[in-house]
Amino acid sequence: MGALMMPGFMRGNPIDPLQAINDGIDAAAKKQLANVALTAAKASGATYADVRIGRYLNQFIITRENRVQNIANTESYGVGIRVIANGSWGFACSDSVTKENIAKVAQRAVAVAKANAKIITAPVQLAPQQGYGEVSWKTPIEKNAFEVPVKDKVDLLLNVNSIAMQNGANFVNSAILAVNEQKYFASTDGSYIDQDVHRLYPFFNVTKIDKASGKFETRRSFSSPVGMGYEYLTPTPDSKVTGIVTRYKNRYDILEDVKNATADVQQKLQAKSVEPGKYDLVLDPSHLWLTIHESVAHPTELDRVLGYEANYAGTSFLTLDKWKSGNFQFGSKHVNIVADKLQPGSLGAVGYDDEGVKCGEWDLIKNGILVNYQAIRDQAHILGLKASQGCCYAQSWADVQFQRMPNVSLRPGADALSVDNIIKDVKKGIYIIGDGSFSIDQQRYNFQFGGQTFYEIQDGKITGMLKDVAYQANTREFWNSCVAVADKSDYRLGGAFNDGKGQPSQSNAVSHGSSTSRFNGINVINTARKI
Missing domain, CATH: 3.30.2290.10 (PmbA/TldD superfamily)
Structure with a gap:
């Protein structure tokens, strides 16, 4: 906040x-x-x-x-x-x-x-x-x-x-x-x-304190910033995704969510602390959007790749030689990442960018392979493109426009696959909902992510809530561990009003969509334990 x-x-x-x-x-x-x-x-x-x-x-x-x-x-x-x-x-x-x-x-x-x-x-x-x-x-x-x-x-x-x-x-x-x-x-x-x-x-x-111990837990809303009007706050019958926790798509019920949130913080106070180790992670879109933002969207910004942008949050490990090879395995075959400024309801949705280029859609990662970056008019020739990809933006009339992140999203799985079906095949795992703290290095390669609520999975069933959870990986290892992506019925957008970049710094609003996805064998740490 x-x-x-x-x-x-x-x-x-x-x-x-x-x-x-x-x-x-x-x-x-x-x-x-x-x-x-x-x-x-x-x-x-x-x-x-x-x-x-x-x-x-x-x-x-x-x-x-x-x-x-x-x-x-x-x-x-x-x-x-x-x-x-x-x-x-x-x-x-x-x-x-x-x-x-x-x-x-x-x-x-x-x-x-x-x-x-x-x-x-x-x-x-x-x-x-x-x-x-x-x-x-x-x-x-x-x-x-x-x-x-x-x-x-x-x-x-x-x-x-x-x-x-x-x-x-x-x-x-x-x-x-x-x-x-x-x-x-x-x-x-x-x-x-x-x-x-x-x-x-x-x-x-919301925050709740355990008076006996003095410890406290918090839970943020499961709303998303959206490219919509006030109708977003008018829920409809199809605006819920029900399950262990109720999440929202297209519309948002803030009154229901705050009631659920206070119940969640009580559970978090009573939850057991996670045992560090390797887990299969099932990541809800309300969480996964931030991992996409930091580990996929930022490193595919061409100015970071070229080193033009370096002082504000670093450069990128996705150097041009990896793209030119035509076979750099960024992720598994399930990983298809698309850039666009078109999705209805997204923060990045506009008809034309700030260079007057009509907005469209293009692949960044296709079947796990790095195939493209994000480029504007004065960068297009570097990639041999005949036209800009339409992702130029300035936060105001007083700022010069430059390359900014469009919506960058994980395509839903092509085959029918529900969240329940993903969870039922997990022997030892954690289901993570909501975004939390994060850290990533200056080349967008090594990272750590937390979340809002965490649920233990044992033998295909949710057994209770966990706390003190964060996972660590490097970008390539993480995306190559993706073994399943739920279908389009689960697809939802997350995003941020405040994606910072540049000096003088500018702020960009951007969305990232996905369906619930599974990642196998990810290292989980306990954030409450001293190292």
């Missing part, structure tokens, strides 16, 4: 919540402003230019027990202009969005590019991109979260907290985060793209 409250999320000027439902300027006016920027850039010597006019809205409602801790509504509005001149990139931005100032910003971007050109070793090679003319895209929401009264959200969260306290929690906090990115992109390629992107994240954390 602390990470989600970073200052970067609070960027913008405070506003009345009712201002957030104003439409802002229309597409025709934004096109006129964009054309001023493109004309000024070309007149100053740019061979390419793009302009992003952005209005970014944020709302955060944060509560604890029976009180509201914070309510924030912010708006950020401005323009960012990127150009190529003399073979080099240049960028400039401003929060003054007038024709006169936009022309000056474009000229400043060209001046920056020409200054940069004096020290570059090779000119920018930009993959060709057709212009789309005037197009638009909007997150297919049913209810705009910003149109829901703040009081209704506060009442919901305080009800969540009340249920937790009535069921024995000692502490509880909860929050609703809503984001709306209104982004207009135009370029000298001939695109004028208007997009309206919505995201929502409701969550809570």
Whole structure:
């Protein structure tokens, strides 16, 4: 929760919540402003230019027990202009969005590019991109979260907290985060793209203390941040995945989840501590998304592979020679990893990226073999691609766009396979639900992951809850130990609002999907025991 409250999320000027439902300027006016920027850039010597006019809205409602801790509504509005001149990139931005100032910003971007050109070793090679003319895209929401009264959200969260306290929690906090990115992109390629992107994240954390021992346990919500409207908080009959623990897909029942969470923390207090050793792990999508994020999505970012990105969380062990070999066995035959910015309800879903590239889908790992990376327009030639893969993003108008992670997901198994069928074949294992702490090295190779709730499996049956569980592996060993992936009926998305990268750092929202999967012979440690 602390990470989600970073200052970067609070960027913008405070506003009345009712201002957030104003439409802002229309597409025709934004096109006129964009054309001023493109004309000024070309007149100053740019061979390419793009302009992003952005209005970014944020709302955060944060509560604890029976009180509201914070309510924030912010708006950020401005323009960012990127150009190529003399073979080099240049960028400039401003929060003054007038024709006169936009022309000056474009000229400043060209001046920056020409200054940069004096020290570059090779000119920018930009993959060709057709212009789309005037197009638009909007997150297919049913209810705009910003149109829901703040009081209704506060009442919901305080009800969540009340249920937790009535069921024995000692502490509880909860929050609703809503984001709306209104982004207009135009370029000298001939695109004028208007997009309206919505995201929502409701969550809570409950804690219970054992008064006799002074020990405590916690459990976070099983919600996911989503690319949806407020309808995410309206559960439907098919929104549950039932089993040992109730999880959620497509829609989320926060009141049911907090009641279940308080029961879980009581069980965790009474659970036995895990015996270290080798176990077969059955990993729920609510847990596996984070392992995918850290051990697959980050190491397939091409800028990390090339060493362009190294200081913020390292580079990647998936060097180009492994891809060029055509037979690098990243994982078992069950491991098929796809990148996309299309999945409905995902955080990464948009129609076009921040370079005006129409978004699509491509394979990263196919039948266990490394087949591709994540690349944008000025990286495509390195892989011999004829076009960008459409994964360029900037967190605001004030930041220059660069390669950012799309949705990266494990495809469900092709054959009919339920979670129960996976568990019944496990002799000695642990079923892990929910994400927890993690650690991974600077090449994304050696790692350790925790979780929220852990259940012991003996001879194909769940025998009770465990605690103090974490598993260790290296990336290749782990993914080659995958022996089963449940079918598409179990497929669910997890994700993060706050995937950090770059210096100055930027934050990206991204989802990772999977079905429940089994990994054999993984080393499990006891996190409570001294080494």
